[in-house]
Amino acid sequence: xxxxxxxxxxxxxxxxxxxxxxxxxxxxxxxxxxxxxxxxxxxxxxxxxxxxxxxxxxxxxxxxxxxxxxxxxxxxxxxxxxxxxxxxxxxxxxxxxxxxxxxxxxxxx
Amino acid sequence: xxxxxxxxxxxxxxxxxxxxxxxxxxxxxxxxxxxxxxxxxxxxxxxxxxxxxxxxxxxxxxxxxxxxxxxxxxxxxxxxxxxxxxxxxxxxxxxxxxxxxxxxxxxxxxxxxxxxxxx
Numbered sequence: 001x002x003x004x005x006x007x008x009x010x011x012x013x014x015x016x017x018x019x020x021x022x023x024x025x026x027x028x029x030x031x032x033x034x035x036x037x038x039x040x041x042x043x044x045x046x047x048x049x050x051x052x053x054x055x056x057x058x059x060x061x062x063x064x065x066x067x068x069x070x071x072x073x074x075x076x077x078x079x080x081x082x083x084x085x086x087x088x089x090x091x092x093x094x095x096x097x098x099x100x101x102x103x104x105x106x107x108x109x
Numbered sequence: 110x111x112x113x114x115x116x117x118x119x120x121x122x123x124x125x126x127x128x129x130x131x132x133x134x135x136x137x138x139x140x141x142x143x144x145x146x147x148x149x150x151x152x153x154x155x156x157x158x159x160x161x162x163x164x165x166x167x168x169x170x171x172x173x174x175x176x177x178x179x180x181x182x183x184x185x186x187x188x189x190x191x192x193x194x195x196x197x198x199x200x201x202x203x204x205x206x207x208x209x210x211x212x213x214x215x216x217x218x219x220x221x222x223x224x225x226x227x228x
Contacts, residue, residue: 035214037154044204044221045146045154050214088154092213097168098144098156 002027002093004101012109019076021104023089028069033092036065036074039103040085048087049074076106084108111135111217113205118222125195125226131188131205131219139163139183142208144215145190147201147224155201158190159208173199195226 003026013019023034031052037045047056049065052072062077076083089101117129131143144159158179159168167179178191188205202223206215 032212033214035212037215039154044218045215046218047214047216050209050216051212056214056216090154090214096156096170097159098146098213098215100146100154100156103153 001096002029002091002099004089004091004099006087006089006101006104008104009102010105010107012107013079014109015079015081017079019074019079019083019106021074021076021087021106023067023072023074023101025070025072025091029072029091029093031068031072034065034067034072035090035092037088037090038083038085039088045088079106111207113207113217113219115203115205115219115222118203118224120225120227121195122228123196123226126191126193127195127224129190129192129203129205129222129224131190133186133188133207136207136217138181138186141210142213143181143188144206144208145179145188146204146206146215146218147199148204148221149198149201152201157203160188192224195224197226200224200226 005024007022034052036049039045053065086103086105112134114132145157160179176194180189202221204221205219207217
């Protein structure tokens with residue numbers, strides 16, 4: 001079973017700053033099957049990135065994803081007020097079918 | 110517009126049962142695998158179960174295997190989750206999500222329905 005670890009647990013930044021979020025897998029993950037989601041309080045998760053680096057429909061280009069193998073990164077180039085949220089990475093595999101990381105909270109410094 | 114709408118949540122005693130529904134609209138429901146994902150209060154996301162577009166293949170997290178059953182009615186564009194032998198640790202918001210066709214990311218989510226297991 002693949003375990004996803006996200007770091008840091010909390011990232012305190014100011015609007016306009018760059019955010020770099022890490023997702024590390026316990027074993028190699030196909031880049032095709034690595035996704036990132038954003039979740040705000042009281043809302044459902046929203047797909048940001050799929051295939052490790054492809055932005056979902058309607059996602060601003062300040063969000064970018066990269067990585068391969070066991071190390072993946074979500075970067076928010078310049079934080080907007082609406083970007084303060086929790087971010088989850090997720091991988092699709094064989095068993096279990098889906099695994100989520102524990103999340104990184106990006107909050108306002 | 111692509112939409113998913115969950116229903117069926119509520120308060121149930123430990124050992125009880127509940128059936129969740131997820132009504133889909135705006136896409137060809139039978140062409141896509143669907144998943145249930147839950148989130149316990151103050152916790153992260155946990156995948157629960159998935160089903161193929163035809164309904165012929167089903168998948169479960171170890172934590173619910175043998176207690177939960179996923180199914181779908183493609184004629185009604187509806188996904189179900191039958192939950193039996195409920196435990197306090199099943200208390201969560203339950204989301205249904207549509208999976209992408211080949212890469213299996215979850216691109217559409219419902220707003221969720223809350224299940225509380227308590228005496």
